[in-house]
Structure formats: C-alpha cells, structure tokens
Amino acid sequence: MRYIDEFQDSGLSRRLLDDITRSLTRSWSLMEVCGGQTHSIIRHGIDQMLPDGIELIHGPGCPVCVTPLNVIDKALEIASRSGVVFCSFGDMLRVPGSHRDLFRVKSEGADIRVVYSPLDALNLARREPHRQVVFFAVGFETTAPAIAMAARQARRLGLRNFSLLVSHVRVPPAIEAVMRSPGCRVQAFLAAGHVCSVMGTAEYPALADAYRVPIVVTGFEPLDILEGIRRTVRQLERGEHRVENAYPRAVPAQGNPAALRTLREVFCTTDRSWRGIGVIPRSGWRLRDAYRDLDAEHRFDVEDLTVEESAECRSGEVLQGRLKPHECRAFGTTCTPRTPLGATMVSSEGACAAYYLYRRVATPDAKETVAHD
Numbered sequence: 548m549r550y551i552d553e554f555q556d557s558g559l560s561r562r563l564l565d566d567i568t569r570s571l572t573r574s575w576s577l578m579e580v581c582g583g584q585t586h587s588i589i590r591h592g593i594d595q596m597l598p599d600g601i602e603l604i605h606g607p608g609c610p611v612c613v614t615p616l617n618v619i620d621k622a623l624e625i626a627s628r629s630g631v632v633f634c635s636f637g638d639m640l641r642v643p644g645s646h647r648d649l650f651r652v653k654s655e656g657a658d659i660r661v662v663y664s665p666l667d668a669l670n671l672a673r674r675e676p677h678r679q680v681v682f683f684a685v686g687f688e689t690t691a692p693a694i695a696m697a698a699r700q701a702r703r704l705g706l707r708n709f710s711l712l713v714s715h716v717r718v719p720p721a722i723e724a725v726m727r728s729p730g731c732r733v734q735a736f737l738a739a740g741h742v743c744s745v746m747g748t749a750e751y752p753a754l755a756d757a758y759r760v761p762i763v764v765t766g767f768e769p770l771d772i773l774e775g776i777r778r779t780v781r782q783l784e785r786g787e788h789r790v791e792n793a794y795p796r797a798v799p800a801q802g803n804p805a806a807l808r809t810l811r812e813v814f815c816t817t818d819r820s821w822r823g824i825g826v827i828p829r830s831g832w833r834l835r836d837a838y839r840d841l842d843a844e845h846r847f848d849v850e851d852l853t854v855e856e857s858a859e860c861r862s863g864e865v866l867q868g869r870l871k872p873h874e875c876r877a878f879g880t881t882c883t884p885r886t887p888l889g890a891t892m893v894s895s896e897g898a899c900a901a902y903y904l905y906r907r908v909a910t911p912d913a914k915e916t917v918a919h920d
C-alpha cells in the first residue's frame with residue numbers, strides 16, 4: 548500500500564539504524580510525544596533494535612489517557628439522564644470513571660452510541676429533534692477541527708438539541724510541562740506528525756530555543772520513526788536544537804489554513820487539567836462565548852462536579868515519562884485491559900496498553916482486547 552509498505556522496508560530500516568549507531572558518541576533520551584508513535588515503536592520492536600545509548604521515553608500524547616476523571620464522571624452523569632443520546636468515539640467507552648465506565652452505563656439502559664465523526668452525532672440530532680444529542684469532544688489538535696466544524700454546522704442549522712462535552716488538549720503546552728517537570732530526563736522530542744499537519748510547526752521553535760531541545764516532526768510508520776530518531780540524534784550530537792520536519796509528505800509548515808480558521812472561530816485556549824498530571828496552563832481548548840449555548844457542561848449543569856484521582860494508578864508518571872508501564876505494581880495484575888485502573892491501559896494509544904499487547908512481559912491473558920478507534 549502506497550505510503551505504508553514503503554515505510555516498513557526492512558533493508559532501509561537497517562540502513563537508518565546503522566546511521567544512528569555510527570553517529571552515536573554518548574547516551575541520549577528522546578521522548579516520542581504521541582501515543583500512536585508509542586504503539587508503533589513497541590509493536591515493531593523499534594526500541595529494542597536501537598543501539599544501547601538511546602532511550603525512548605513515552606510521552607503524554609494520548610488524548611483518551613489524559614482526559615481527567617471528573618470529565619469522565621461528567622460524561623457518565625450526562626449519559627445517564629433521560630432523553631439524552633450520548634455519542635462518543637469508541638475509545639472512551641472503557642475508560643474508567645470514579646465507579647463505572649460508559650459501557651456499564653450503557654448496559655444499564657443509557658442510550659450511548661459509538662460514532663466515527665461528530666457529524667454523525669449532528670445528523671442524529673437532526674433526525675431526533677425531541678432528544679438531546681451530546682457529543683464527547685475529546686482529542687488533540689487532530690480531532691478538534693471536525694468538532695469545530697460540527698459546532699458551526701449546528702449553529703447554521705439552528706439545532707437546539709445538540710451539544711458538546713469538550714475536553715480538548717494541545718501538544719505544545721504539554722511539551723513545556725514535561726520540560727519543567729522535576730527530574731525531567733528528556734533531551735529531545737519526536738513531535739506528533741498528524742498534529743503538525745493541522746497546526747503547522749510555528750509553535751515549536753520557541754520551545755526548542757527556550758529548553759534547548761531538538762524537536763523533529765515525525766510520522767508513524769517504522770521508517771518515519773527511525774528517520775525522526777536519526778535526525779534528532781544528529782542534532783544532539785552536533786549540539787543543535789532546531790525544529791526539523793521529517794514528515795514532509797503530510798506536514799506543511801503552515802499547517803492546514805482552513806482547519807485553523809475553523810478552530811479559531813469556535814475555540815479559544817484555556818487552562819486544562821490532565822489526568823494524573825494536573826492543570827497545565829493554556830493546554831486546552833474551550834468553546835468561545837459565542838458558542839457557549841452548545842456547551843453540554845453548562846446545559847446539563849455539571850460544571851462543578853469534582854472527584855479525586857485514584858492513588859493506585861500511576862499513569863501520571865507514565866504520561867510524563869517518569870515510569871515505564873511495566874514498572875507500575877498494578878500492571879498486568881490488578882490492572883489489565885479487562886480490569887483497567889487507568890485510561891492508559893484501555894486506550895488504543897495508551898502506553899500501558901501498548902506494553903500489555905506487545906511486550907514480552909509476563910502477564911496473564913496477554914492478548915486481551917484493547918479498545919481501538
């Protein structure tokens with residue numbers, strides 16, 4: 548398949564690995580930001596093929612994993628209300644809230660539907676005008692434009708029975724939070740290529756300068772990742788800290804102007820809490836005041852719902868690269884994809900799920916189902 552098969556070529560992989568090995572004079576720690584990259588790395592065994600001096604630290608780029616517990620509980624509360632159709636991407640249904648998940652609430656009779664696009668939820672609202680249709684708007688910069696588009700359409704159509712439970716997050720403030728976290732060992736970043744295909748690369752040079760870290764925009768196939776690592780190591784060895792684009796087939800420097808226009812019309816930045824990590828300034832999007840009537844938190848009066856995070860789950864440390872998933876005491880014992888204690892064990896981009904599915908770590912039932920988009 549074009550753009551897939553040629554980026555999995557084992558001969559080219561070997562050459563890139565040789566290049567990386569030859570250029571290495573000391574040890575380096577790199578963070579791949581996106582959970583999709585983490586899964587690709589673990590699935591293809593890339594971390595095990597790299598020379599000993601390179602450590603890959605898994606980053607916080609899994610939107611399902613970082614959605615705070617109180618937002619999951621808000622989703623559960625809204626979905627339980629009579630007359631509501633609650634729509635979500637499939638990944639969110641198994642994410643544990645304080646006491647249950649959306650699957651459990653669905654099994655108790657709530658009308659919860661898995662959709663593939665916010666526009667599916669919008670169409671549902673048009674077909675069922677007497678019911679309140681709520682879309683769970685979770686994701687990074689990649690999913691936000693389609694959700695902004697749905698908000699615009701709802702406004703244009705004058706729909707009064709459509710709303711959004713918004714928990715959008717942004718990558719650049721998360722990179723900054725990682726660099727500022729105590730004991731941070733990250734020396735360079737593989738930035739998430741799909742995020743940059745929407746947002747462009749304009750936000751990254753300031754971060755590279757401020758924290759003196761190379762940032763290389765990287766794709767998701769094995770050769771993409773190896774090329775990202777190769778360029779990152781080359782910069783580190785030369786003492787450079789620039790932004791490079793190793794994913795030009797998908798990422799123009801200016802991003803996607805139409806998507807950016809729509810995003811800016813509907814959303815503005817806000818401080819956002821990340822599950823297990825805490826509040827990161829300006830790391831999220833919220834609906835602008837002009838779109839507040841579409842805000843499900845406001846419509847269903849759940850804005851003030853607060854809950855405590857589980858002390859047992861250490862996903863906050865996993866998401867900041869301070870702990871490998873299998874180093875968590877609960878990994879594969881009390882926490883499995885069937886009995887998750889944290890979202891990182893059930894998300895298709897979660898690092899704990901990746902280790903559980905692909906690692907040679909002794910766990911019972913090592914091939915249990917992990918939710919996928």
Ligand code: SF4
Nearest residue numbers: 860862875882889899
């Ligand atoms: S293994 Fe489970 S409990 Fe441990 S950090 Fe991952 S999700 Fe949380």
